Amino acid sequence: MEILLKNLNITINNKINIMRKILSIGFICLFFSNLFSQTLPSAENYIYSRVYLEPVTTESPNAKQIQGVQYFDGLGRKKQEVSIKSTPNGGDLVIPSTYDAFGRNMKNFLPIPQNTLNGNIHQVGESDINSYYVTSNAYSEKELESYSIGRVKQSAFPGEDWKKNSGHTVRYDYDISKSTDNVKKYTTTTNWDAGNKIFVSSISYTGNYGNSDLYKYSVTNEDNNTEYIYKDQLGHIVLVRKNEGTKYIDTYYVYNEYNQLSYIIPPLTEISGSVNQTTLDNLCYQYKYDDQNRLVEKKLPGKGWEYMLYDKQDRQVAIQDANLREKGQWLYTKYDKFGRVAITGISTGNTRNIEQGLVDLQGLNNVNRINTVYFNRQGIDVYYDNPENSYPKSPNWVTLLSLNYYDTYPEYSFNPSFPASILGAPVLTDNAAINGESTKSLPVLSLIKNIEDDNWTKNYTYYDKKGRIIGAHSINYLGGYTRIESGLDFAGTPKQVITRHKRLNADTERVITETFTYDYQNRLLVHKHKVDNNTEEVLAQNKYNELSQLETKKVGGINTATPLQTIDYAYNIRGWLTKINDPDNLGYDLFGYELEYNNPANESVAPKKYNGNIAEVNWKTSNDEVLRRYGYQYDQLNRLKKAVFQEPGTDLPLNEFYNENLTYDVNGNITKLERYQKPETGTTPLLIDRLNYTYNGNKLTRVFDSSGNYDGFKDDIVSGGYDSSDDYAYDSNGNMIRDDNKKISSIKYNYLDLPTEIIFSDNNKIYYAYRADGTKIRKTKVTYYAGAGSSSNEVIEYLDGFQYQGDSYGGSTPSPKLLFFPTAEGYYNNNINIMVNPYAPAVPAYIYQYKDQVGNTRLNYYKDQNTNSLVIDNESNYYPFGLEHKKYNTQIGNSNYQYKFQEQELQKETGWYSFKWRNYDPGIGRFFNIDPLSEKYAYQSHYNFSENRVTDGRELEGLEYIPMSDEQIQDILERHPDAHYDIIDEIPVFTLGTEDIEGVTISREKSESDLRVDADAEPGIFDSEVGEAVRFGLGFVPGVGSGLDIYEGARDGNWVQFGLGIGGLALDVATLGAGSIIAGGAKGLVREGIEKVAKDVAKELAEKESKDLALGLGDDLFNFAEHHGYNTYRDFSSGFNKNKILDAMNEYDNIHFNTTGFGKINFSRFNPNGPLSFRNYTNWEMHTIFNNPSLLNKTTFYNKAADGSYQILNNYSPFIK
Template sequence: MKKIIILLNLLVTGFTYAQTNFTTTENYIYEKSCLTEDCSKKTESVQYFDGLGRAKQTIAIKATPAGKDITVPVEYDAYGRQIKSYLPVPQSGTQNGALYANPLSNASSLYGSEKIYAEKVLEPSPLGRALQQKQIGNDWNGHPVQFSYAANTAAEAVKKYTVVTSWTEGRTNSELSLSGTYPENTLYKSTVTDEDGNITIQYKNKKGQTVLTRKKDGTQNADTYYVYNEYGRLAYTLPPLASASALTLEMVDNLCYQYRYDGWNRLVEKKIPGKGWEFMIYDKQDRLVGARDAVLSAKGQWLYTKYDQFGRVAITGICTGGERYQEQDIVNGYGSNNVNRINTPFFERQGMNVYYNNPDTTYPNASKWVALLSLNYYDSYPSYSFNPVFPSAIMGKAPLSDNSTANAVSTKSLPVMNFVKNIEDDNWTKNYVYYDSKGRVIGTHSINHLGGYTKTESELDFIGAPQKSSVYHIRKDGEPGITIKQRYTYDDQNRLLQHYHQIDDKPEQLLSENTYNELSQLTNKKVGNNLQSIDYTYNIRGWLSGINKNQMTSADLGGKLFSYQIKYNQKDGVDNPDPVQFAGKNVIPKYSGNITEVDWRAVETVGVNPSLTPKRYGYAYDSLNRITAGYYQNPNNPYSKENTESLQYDLNGNITSLYRTSVFNTGNNTATVIDNLTYSYKGNQAIRIKDNSNNNTGYEGTAGYPIEHDANGNMKNMQDKQISDIKYNHLNLPQEMSLDFGTSGTVINTRYRADGAKLEKTAVNSVAGYNTVTTTTEKTEYLDGFQYYKKEIITSGGDPGGGGIEMMTARAMEPQAYSLENKTVNPATAKTPDLQFFPTAEGFYDYQKDQYIYQYKDNLGNVRISYGRNSTGALEIVDNNDYYPLGMNHLKSGTAFFGQGSYKKHKYNGKELQETGMYSYGWRDYMPDVGRWNGIDQLAEAYSSTSTYAYVANNPISNTDPDGRWINEDGSIRPSTTFDYMPGSYKPMYSFSTSTGMSYNSAGGGGGGYTPFGKTQAYADLMDAWRNGAEFSLKVNNGYMSWWTGGVEGNANTAQEMIAHMMKLVGDGNSLFNTIDFSQTTSNTTWWVNTAIGAASTANVPRTGVFKYNDLWHQTKTRGTSFRWQNRWGNSGAKYWRGQQVKGFQGARSLGTKLTAVGGALLVADVAMSGELKTSHLINGAMLTISMSGVGSIVAGAWFVADMGTMGVNYLINGEAKGLGDMIDEATGGPLVEMYDGLY
């Protein structure tokens, strides 16, 4: 196929810089990014190429904290293949860009004698497939990831599931059957053996579809089957427990994922195991306009979305409606189905005027509406009477106005206002965003449902890093409110150095001060003006290995309060405290990234040294990386079996038994057994949990009462814990919970916004005494991170019977684990009596005590020690926690406190402990006593091989769940990369709303924004993959461009290399309105910036035909690649592998616009000349669409740079002008539509 060749110099026009000390005898590309307007602070890099145009060395000039160079050498074997990947090597000085003759000469000064490269062993064939991947580090060299390739054999007995598809109600209906097994040599077989010997096998058919992923749990196969219909669409997923069971209708309904499609290959019905059917409807523009689950179906209701002419979400709500096919017929009758912005209110619903028209010519029409839930406005600010006064200046800068006529730039194309209604009433939260002339967010104003507000202002520097920020908060009119001011200092590469914090007119506090090593890893952080100096250490893989680790052997911990050591491939403790009782559950060193042991010492009383022998946990795992035992090793008797947990699972990862001990029984040396649980299931739902220990400590399940679930899979009751009834709202969040304690009862009502943000929780406890009834009401309010608490007690009759919330807490939780906090305090200068605390970057601020609270957290974010300065300025410890592996607090250990309305409720993973003993993660509640969630994972399809109720894939030692929906393996799996792996897949309707109220702050370091595709290490790796004939796949998804080498599956890190790359196109999407630490959030925009731009940039690739499954990668956790090192290291503050430190991209906007115009012209020409419509055309079209926005022009420009740049490189190397779009077209099967015979 002939192609139009684009001269590469088109891409570099205007980017010529003075060259003073480069090696002019070599080919190179020099890049400079200015961090200040006068470029006095900048990042510089140069990449040298050999005579074949291959990268040979990359230099980050003066990039270390000491101003020295960092180099990354590139080597090739005799066949021109890059089989070694080196770590970055800081040099002894700087050569101002000159090529290093020996870039590895200084490696030993930082890495010692460690092996600093990962290497691939390739098969001796033209295919050059990887046989081994040897990791970085001497200890890992003998534990490679191994790969093999073959065909299936008859002995492997791969089941052959088939379907017969019929059509009914305009959608597919696929009947599942088992047709024996696949004949031998009919499936491609790829095997990966990780560093610990765990095997994963993937089988693909001749169409390239994955039909089976097989693992072994040690004794049996854990098989996940994927079954496709005649049209190549995924019809069923059979998780391991289903594939091991007889094929019955009951089994399919309880355990299988089921999918149905319409004639346009859009997913219209699906069923998740444990839930009823879910339904989706689309308009003629293939936009999801309606969705409902089983509970809404029973009510005859739908969640709906209305869009404007640019495809931006404008209105959401609830409406009435019939069956799916009936509603789809109604939608099909509408034309463009767009609402239009107007300058006057067109209608009013739930007390809110709406500045959009066409309510009756878009779906649904007004006659079907039940409730309006949210409104989004773009381009200009509609004139509501309650709007705050538009600021004339924010931190000395005039905000961007919406007057596009009078100004060269305006807010046109930008989201400006968002209103979200409460679910339980018609009160609204109104959010406003203000921008500077570069389109960056510099201010927000959020009016809460009580009439108060939270206002933020930020001063950004040239590249968008925050220099100062202010927060002004008032709960409601008539209250004095609070002001928070923060400022930040950075080094020459914009690494965060100091973070200052000020409350009202109180003295400014130095909250934290950071120190980095030459790799930009955070090595020390002084908090509270050196109240504690916290050291961080890392192993050769870049994984965090210790917190104050070097002070572990000092009697007084060197003045530290906490010392913590993480051991991966090292074991110092016992193998197994009881090989008979815990047979096959030995602690052994791990090389795949699983944690083998943790040691810690913690001060419980200031001035009193803890035991010199550390406390220790040793962990045992099965072959599926699930924890099977956690052995606490008492410093005085490591074989005591105290505080130990031991677990068994079924094939889906449902816990079938849990054994838990506490401390010694009084008077003997036997650990107290507090739990001996057995679980009974229907599918993945636990219908009974029985405690056979006869001990009500731990899980109170000696009776083993039945547990019921609603049609959406939410737990309705748990009478073992006195929870008699739970009611949920349409977001599957607990709205009302009733607890029955016999002579007393408690009802907990929780109020939410329509986006899922928790606003208020009211617990009313009634206790019947002798001729009295005592009613205790406790109200907790959650407003933009500020937490309020009020308690009232009313007694009717004579002498009260006692109890109250404290009684309820003690019954539902663990009275042995916590001391109830004394809430009687003398407020220092508190102005708002009910305001209790709010978060800071290093912990909390106790508003009642006028005290900064700092926290030691472990690698999982678990709060271990909370401390601060007392009224005399002396150090004091206010909370101390130790945890079981599953997250429950140790009993009778430490000085753990629990207080209603207190920051001390935030413990495991930093989440808030509820009165029920559950932890609230946002979208689900976790029960650490039984190791399960209360409901089904919204992203269950991303983890189809494990139970929908399993907590973090049953590996809570390495993994966390930020909001109850997705697993952070420190690898990191983001929600944006787990939703869109199937074209037209249904996202929960609340995903377009604002944040859940959670916010996550990354480790210290400056910068943010965007990474040019051609600038990344991933781009170089992609070039290498193409040169070596490796496989490649790419996906644009919710603001991220992800690509994979070593596998053709579009969203899978497949068995060959499992290397994933991700390029950030838009911000993180964390809400600006639900965080108090704005040092990170000011570099992002609000959630709906991502809605507007991220949705448009998502490339729908309908021809791919099947799910692009992540299963193999999820189970191997990318631990088989050198990029595991980069991911761990990046989480600790390294900047080079995250696109160097700062991605200042404002200047790229104009370039992006120009490149987009070029790309648009080529798109039209290519379609006209070829006569074909291809997947790449859809991506190019999407990029052209988003180029209308400020940020979108950058995104689009980056795409066209990558496409054309790749074309040029391929032409130089292979003699064929093949761009990214062409490679996507090949991966997705060629043209989507053959329109006519083209010109070539």
Template sequence: MKKIIIPIGMLITQSVFAQLTSTENYIQSKTYLEAVTTTSTTARQIETVQYFDGLGRPKQIVNVKASPLGRDVATKIEYDGFGRQTIDYLPVPQSGTQNGAIIPDPLANAANTPYGSEKIYSEKILESSPLSRIQQQIQVGNDWAAKPVKFQYEVNTIGEVKKFVATTSWLNGEIQSQLNPATDPDSENGNYKAGQLYKNVVTDEDENKTIEFKNGRGQTILVRKVLSATENADTYYVYNEYDQLAFVIPPLASVSGFPDLSTLDKLCYQYHYDGRNRLVEKKLPGKGWEYMVYDKTDRLILTQDANLKLQNKWIITKYDQLGRVAYTGFLTTGGGRVGRQNEINNLVIAEERSTTGFTRNGMTVYYTDTYFVGEVQTILSVNYYDTYPQGSPAANNQFSEALLTDNMAQPRNTKGLPLASYVKNIEDDNWTKTFTWYDTRGRAIETHSINHLGGYTRTESKLHFAGVAQNTVTRHLRRVGEPEVTVKERFNYDSQNRLLKHYHQVDYWPEQLLVENSYNELSQLKNKVVGGNLQSIDYAYNIRGWMTDINPAQMSLPDLGGKLFTYKIKYNQKNGTTNPDQAQFPGKNVKPMYNGNIVEVDWRAVESLGANPPLEPKRYSYAYDGLNRLTAGYYQNPSNPWSKEHTEVMDYDLNGNITKLYRTSAMNGTTAMVIDELVYNYGPPTSLGNRLLDVKDNRNNKAGYEGGGNTIAYDPNGNMTDMLDKQITSIGYNFLNLPRTLNIGYDPVTTQIKTNYRTDGVKLRKENTTNSSGVAGVSWTKEITDYLDGFQYLNKTSSGGAVEMLSRETRFALEQQAFSVADRIVIPPVDGDGGIVKNPHNPELQFFPTAEGFYDYQKKMYIYQYKDHLGNVRVSFGKNSSGAFEITDANDYYPFGMNHLKTGNAFFGVGSYKNHKYNGKELQETGMYDYGARMYMADLGRWSVVDPLAETSRRWSPYTYAYNNSVRFIDPDGMQNKDWVERGSQIFYDASVKSQADATAAYGENAKHLGEGSTVTSVTNGQADGEFQYTLHNNGTVTDAGGNVIDNTQDIEVRDKTIFSNCSDCLNPGTLNKNLFGLTYPGGDNPKTYGGDWSYQYSPLLQSEYPAIGHDKRYDNLGTEGAMGLFTDTRAIGADYKFVAQELKIALNPFNGAISTDKKAAGMLGVGLGIAAAPKTIFKLATDGNAFYNIYQDYKTSNKGVSNTPKK
């Protein structure tokens, strides 16, 4: 509904500001950052003035005193002779402030800003036709002026596109499709005849082509990525007669002709639907079939994957009466999908809150148990809304804030808010309970989490008037009887709520100035000082907003000017080798890139105090293929750039599976040697799959990948169940496909690693037990690591002796040549009675994270970290309790993440913060990195299990890492590699978008790709209004101007855009009460799904809300939104007046049963939006000779597949 709320709010709000000018049309808005009772010019505030021309079009936006120096920031908006906005200017900081007055020449000061002499506008070259389609899109920056993204609009030719047909049959209560070659009259030799498909060609800045073919219904038939002049990567989409997507045929399956049944099962996506168009069965490549069961309201109730089917289990989700998830569990009585569906076809599975509840797994659940009585023996999670459950703790309320209560008699209460969440351990019946308290503005200010050991983590926040945190206090206790840890933080902001200082205090130790930030006039982070004055870190960016340097001025200084790390990222400039050996690596040449791929990185680092690094920087140069896959990372030794040390070179199949990997290293000071020459086997040519079956190392070198060529086994869900090359003899998984047990080695020395998780996938504990048998008997060591809300504990026990943190067999699985052991621990022996002589320091709290690294609790030492653009930890440092400066860890990485061998100062130790390395993830004893949802094998460059979000990237193998472009992308949690897209007023991330060409192919010509480091400067979300710069990262996170990762459970609302949140629980009905007139339909912005798509699943309560669904969907189809869409986008005229007509029909019809308040709301919405859309309509009619025809055509485009039905 926000698409409607924003403009109508403008119409019905009276101005209370002093008049700026009598000669200009404008809208002035102020958002106060501190409480005021009257209009104020001195209070901290966000002030924006938008000026309009005589046709009601925006022509200039002035952000008053918005720069760090308190100067205005102005954005010029201009149009061509046809009223089209073909040039988009970057906002320009001014030399002073005009207090909101229009600026005669807003571009005049550009040369005096960080832009310098750069070209500060992007261009669209439009075709000379009424369609105004984009032919070229030219980005900002001088270097991009001759590197446009090009668009072509064609139709298919003979033999260009294969035609597949899905024939359907009704079987077992579902529509099943069978794939067949086309033989109909509209095909020719199994291909589409010429002219039957629309063909759109997008050529990116580096001449990489993406070709999309669509049929007349707008369905994508084929997406073709051009790899070379002779090879394409084709992904086909096949629909059945009901227009349901039945098959997706990825490139490796489509290249060999018509896929047989084996190819379908191993490589393709297959979907079955029921008679109500609901997806009921699906099969992903490498996995068994998955099943889904729905209730009468189309809500997903039961799910089952291949492993659960073998166990005769279903996961059940029960909802409350408002459609919110009440609790989940295991339905253990089995049954087939058809039978289960028939049971609940006519039922609405909704449970109610109960004062008595029922008990399962040691927990009382305060809901009814009306459906599947006696069949749900295991409860996995419980959620409480509106009122706190019995036994809830009281709020501590240290900051004496007024809190919302669950007393429904009070005008302000917790109705609609999530209040408590209980999550069970997978391996036992212990629970984690989390409670949330809110202030009277509905903002979460206190959480209390009771962990499975009986301890707690309580966090309280004191929020500023605008919602930013001024102070936070976190109190943590592992279990009763142990000392509590207290962490206090406070924050200072500038006049626009940019973070300036972040203070941090642990227990009663002195407070530490963790970081102090400063910004350039574009609000980009320019410098941060960490640890007081421990290190001052400078940052630089190019015109695209991409980070280019860390400490650039120190790169040429022998001692780095006292700094520890300097780093340079090059995109379209190349200084190093093109190819160290053309004969060995033909065609894998390094060249300047303009589409966001990184060409080179240079760095110098101090790895040990007193030892200056070589004056010439270390360097990696990168080569790519036509699919933007990294084909080579050539390392250049400062003293011998042709030595090919630490080089990785890769080959791929069409799905992105690595087929060959060549890796070199310089070990023990020797010259470069080949340590890996790997050949990956995915099956015989006639039966290829994505599962890696074995790896042959032609070098037989134990360094790097261990080799051995042993067969790799998998379970039905596609999880790797052993890796004998690493002596990992078995891996067992829980129902979340996370490793539960892992066994390494053979007698006489074996290691078992047990990992316990909560049912939401959070890791709680890891037990590493090594047994060694010999003539003296059996000895053992056990290391238990507890993970509790970021606080990490380590408990070590042993049968006696001096024990290194890594056993011999675990070291074999790790990569022992890359790391030094962090510590050597002497563990007391077992006493004569068989009991353990406990070390008084165990169990120990080892460390916990801070915004700039970690806090080493044992050494009472703040650990700060230099990280590169991917979040890879390069240098860790700090000042110990005696005041001495220390470098604690230093790392260099191969392109796919394996540590360089023998860098000298890279450490590994169980339970140590030093294990957080590549992408900032924790390195395991197995040599794999734990990303949360999956384990990553850096030595092989792939995952060990199928991507849980594989369907978002169907053209890729579900085992590939970061689209095989690991120097540009990371996978933040093991589920998705993300990059950002701007479409109209929407900013969101999409796993399949890696370039402008991808963005255009996926979202149309008006979509804009926003890569790593792209920035958005504007007003932040409803929780924290303030002038901010936000930096978008391709790991799916957003950081504020201080470099802090912001709360990803809230959208960021900016002046004319919304950056969509990235959390799966954003479908939160608790936000429904924020809508206009108290309407319950949330509309296009709230709630939303993971990844920024809008959800229309909520059923409105009032008739006047239904037209909003269709209106928002039509805006979706046009890629427009909000005030800009309503006031200026003439394509939306038809959509607007369709909404007006539907609302007025409700308001004026005396027989429709609508209540009076509903009719009034419909009337206000209809009339208000009609008035708002009138100026652009008048302009369209006056300037377009074919206005009525074009309005109708635009309406047809917007109306495709649209209804007011509350389901997307």
């Protein structure tokens, strides 16, 4: 039997009745056809899947396609997965499965390439796989406590150093608390404030928990660092405890009487006895709720209170932080009837209670899309009506910020001509009368205002007949545009991307044409790039190993036979990158880089690391061919505490010329930093920084440098005096507004907490301008010449990745010229002569870049057209926290291009690196603004940079630290059984127990700059796939922006940005290989070809046939369901959906209700006629069952016993307290 779903077909050979559990045939239409040209074994049970990558009308074995087979034994257990002809050489990738005497799958094997058998089962065993990987354990393995309990005791990983009982596995322990654990007990007293319509809690310390009061879990990682998690009997996480080596690092979670999270107490807080409000305000997270269980007030440490308003549909309609409150303003959002963000803006308003009362009067509180202009604000017509029947009303409006249109394109006078087709593909119109197809439900236009003026950016999105984005047209605030046209193949992979750009509408259009060539599995092979009518450049040629890891990349040149550089990559058995070229044997390579994890060359200064931390890096460039090395030392929280610089092979191999040493407080605030530099003469490292930090809470107030040297950090105290006065001041939102060390007298911020004006003590100024979505569009540097009584202006414009610069003197108007724009392998310099002779004719050049594992630009080079030789434009080497090395290989290069540390732009005037949402100072290793996502990282200071983990991950937009590899992400999940992994804003997020904390996950509001508490929801297929790409796709999209445009655009409602990023997925492959994009290497190919294609479809159908539904609370629900093989709402719904769950309760044969953690007292207060939200849906489920005899009759109730087993409860009733 064969099922055909669009370009997917699945064949099922069903030999035994139990296989109907795997896939039910009766739910979709079937037709019979012959199997593909190869015959699969009739004696086997299997699911065969095929995804065509090019159009076919009949089945074709020769068409581009992804094929896979899953074989099952007689008990319905998977025994082998085969990804057919998926390796670069046309072989199969095979993953066998084995089971122990109890039928448990205890080993997960790495994939092994084999000569193709056209889908037939392979005779591959454990010894074959071990031989291929040259190890005795080419698999991950788990050890359980016992068969009856089945809890994981130990997890081992591939490779000799990680095998079971090696001492470098992950170990788990399950226990109950003891009084000697000294776990503090905090309680709250909560009262209803009728005047403000809010519950107000006070907190007090009431001693310690005693014996057996809490569940205790511990996880010990591969480096023997242990983390403890304590939960109360309701399943709430009470304490997350880490061991720093000499002391515990404790983060407490405190709940009120209604089981709502009320306080988070980070490690730096020391509370005993009565609670000091100053301590709470400076160091703790505080939350308040209304009578609808909605979070309406919150306070982050060191930041003023923030308020939230909700309409009757529980949509957040306005937020106010402390800075907005000082102005009497609110940031509002208006929705259409489908709950889509239509309008955002700023309004005036009163107190939260008064404004909430006004919201409550609005009823539906929607705006309606119309076809005529209803009003005009800030110079833009608005095609939405009903503004007076939605909050806020027009008399209170201060400014519009953004408009989002869906379904149909409004008839603006500035609309570009609508394209009938894009690169040969017909464009989907908004007229459903044409073939019954239209853009209904799709975002079509987003208008975003500049914050500082009333100019707008207009972003259009165009789709093909399949609803795929093939065009994006952005009219910038100056009147020019950037237009992206993507030619997609049948599978949606870009074959060609054309970018058209103008700064001003009157300018000459620049045209960038990119073409992509793929293999039969759509792995990118060749990426070519052409600017205007110039000669086409070959940016990259990729070659993959049989595991689909990028093996070789040939970079640059105009001929595929003569690349500028050939870059080789190597990996260890864990899939971790180990080499970029070979620093011990450069040959013709300009740069070589090596990473050591568990096998450092100099273990005396770089202890072996087994948990994915990097122990050592080695590098060499052709500039001087000196091998250089950093050895890293970490504390038990993975924070870098020492980087030891070495030059192996020299007379003084351990010279420590560029050491960096750090100490931290328990919140991760740096307390001391020492930094060294190569001396002018002699061999003694030159101390350039000995910094001592002083804090008020987490706010840095003073840095004193006792080194007496100003090559590093520059203290405002000169002549070696003691710095006793505060250097820094902050506003009510926790933003730094003064920096005496940098002679900054004041900084002003916009409502996104982005700096708009920096004034120096010498009256020099810097002005920044942004769009309302936070995109920086302009920087103006004003320099005053006191003696001459004149000034000069330097203007930098940022237009969709195209960077312009213009200078003026004496008040004249600058005329910015194009400097450069990014490519997938570096950037295109519009005039290589500008630094040598700006008056000479412009000579463009492709600048190529070597980057390290965290994206630092290490070496820029290009081909000199006159000498036909390679020229190193500049080399950059860094201390771990980002300050650049001096005194060697210091070519000036293109000083206009300042994208260096983690590919962020260095602001030369301040020494800051400009991440999208915050500015970072590498001199002192911290941000000067509060992390917008700090609630997800409450265990540390929200000014920390990348959790002080600067070697094995990167800082994403100034928001959060992202691990380096997908394998590491999986490792984290395996190390933390209580961890939750979510795609939030298409960003991978790990949290410990947020589902336990009242089932909430803290995330960024999609259209606003604030944070909110969202109901926990499973990521959809779009989120997870884009999130996969985002983790690896950090390179720039040519001529546009970065691969992050995809998820940024979707997150922020910037649909043209979303469109601009589409072409970037292919370019991410160019940098990191297709294996990276599809779930991390060759195993990902199998998952892509089999799991996603076949297993997910089979799973969806099988779920409809399951007879048992599990209900309950949080994590314990899913543990309970998995233990018994029951379904939960996650099997048929993306997040909680009342109607879907009600249908399931009626349709399933049996209901199994896990009452562990269920609060009968809260149930007694449940109002079945009140609003339903994530906070009370379990109460709703229970109420529904007990008020429906047919549901109650088929429900069995359970509770978890002390030994972890689930016991059936007889005569259970939630009404019995």
